[in-house]
Amino acid sequence: MLQVGDKVVYPMHGAGVIAGIENCEVLGEGKSYYVLQMPLGNMKVMIPTDNVDNIGLRDVISMAKVDEVRDVLEDKPERASGSWNKRFHANLDRMKSGDICDVAAVARNLILQDRQRKISSGERRLLDLAKQILVSELVYACGKTPEEVEGWMEEILSHNLH
Structure with a gap:
């Protein structure tokens, strides 16, 4: 399970830091999202917490x-x-x-x-x-x-x- 403050890489988007976890209702169904804050362009990306393994999220390189x-x-x-x-x-x-x-x-x-x-x-x-x-x-x-x-x-x- 990812924690707030973890630095991760989202393929085709780049690296960011988990800024928070938000719950949103989509089509009447409550879903949990990681909010990924990107260092460039002050962009935020929301990633469904139940889809992390499928999208190839990984740690920042050494x-x-x-x-x-x-x-x-x-x-x-x-x-x-x-x-x-x-x-x-x-x-x-x-x-x-x-x-x-x-x-x-x-x-x-x-x-x-x-x-x-x-x-x-x-x-x-x-x-x-x-x-x-x-x-x-x-x-x-x-x-x-x-x-x-x-x-x-x-x-x-x-x-x-x-």
Whole structure:
């Protein structure tokens, strides 16, 4: 059972802290929800307490895993192939895995791809989401502000431009 104050990651949304547990009536049925407060954009997400296992909620990564994320960001980008639509869906599926290293790889590939030739608006939205997910979790994992995390990512990726 999650407690108020727990830091968790909600796949495809990012990391947040359990700010409270609320009961709401939906279609005449009382349901209990975790209120997840996200560090970016002051957003709140409500997650049914009885659905936590199905949606892949997990703990924030350890510092050792942060090193893995850095390695992924430092890695060479993968060659973009196929139509933008095919790439978009491949990236989306990768992000849905909930694995931060997959999200980091998608962000790295799209950022570096965008610097070479502008990416489509659909891929831009995916990049924004990937960065939001990545930054929100790294804020908790590293104990830094979103701005510090973005600066750290930017510095790593600037070495990746060759």
